[in-house]
């Protein structure tokens with residue numbers, strides 16, 4: 001079989017040399033044991049601002065496994081990964097997507113290949129624990145998974161974008177036209193024969209996380225709004241509840257008037273004014289979120305542009 005390892009990289013000059021070295025060892029071993037016939041590493045440079053691309057070029061000359069794809073500008077992890085998978089979809093029997101920073105245990109790739117040979121078309125890499133994550137990352141991730149599940153989105157806990165996809169799955173994936181990418185959601189949606197492998201997550205080999213807080217937040221919002229219309233329904237429910245409360249207030253006001261205990265109340269007036277105003281803004285915001293999505297989808301802009309390839 002022909003395997004392609006797809007790795008999106010954004011400012012990863014500090015780790016690529018080591019990643020290539022370690023991956024080469026794994027690939028050599030797989031080839032020696034006849035687990036794979038051919039294997040390549042595809043680095044997708046997601047518009048890095050450092051020397052990542054020249055490093056990929058250099059590695060491409062010295063290492064027979066290394067190939068590279070340079071995107072014209074930074075399009076984010078999901079889109080960069082898509083670019084790599086699309087590139088791989090007609091060049092291999094299966095592709096493994098993995099992060100550049102060696103957090104995903106690369107020895108798990110062998111296990112994934114075994115599962116693939118046993119007939120599985122989707123093999124999800126699932127981390128055993130989150131010990132290497134900061135308190136903040138651990139808890140925000142937990143909150144995110146819970147929220148997604150409440151909204152009816154099928155997500156696998158502790159599975160990021162470390163997975164093997166067969167060529168058939170890759171080709172099917174490419175027929176999904178959406179621009180708001182949440183790959184792990186789409187993969188779940190597609191079905192196919194799926195299994196899981198478990199791995200221990202390492203510390204990032206070097207450098208800082210390339211997922212800033214704002215990128216993480218955007219990713220979470222994209223994940224929810226591109227897979228669930230539940231927030232829109234909540235607005236309707238909020239509206240119904242508000243009307244009910246208003247009705248109760250009317251009854252209360254009439255009773256109070258009859259009893260003669262009405263006092264001109266600034267506070268209640270002001271509070272409700274702000275409350276309703278706030279609710280309205282919130283609701284408009286959520287609706288706007290979806291309209292924004294529609295706006296992006298109808299433009300049909302390309303997900304990425306390739307500048308060079310080696």
Ligand code: UDP
Pocket residue numbers: 007008009010011012046074075076077080098099100101103208209210211
């Ligand atoms: N990445 C990317 N484009 C971006 C941000 C990140 O291609 O805009 C890549 C990054 O180089 C890495 C992977 O996505 O290979 C995961 O990023 P990172 O390890 O920084 O995220 P974390 O593990 O902290 O969630």
Ligand code: MG
Pocket residue numbers: 099101103204209
């Ligand atoms: Mg990482």
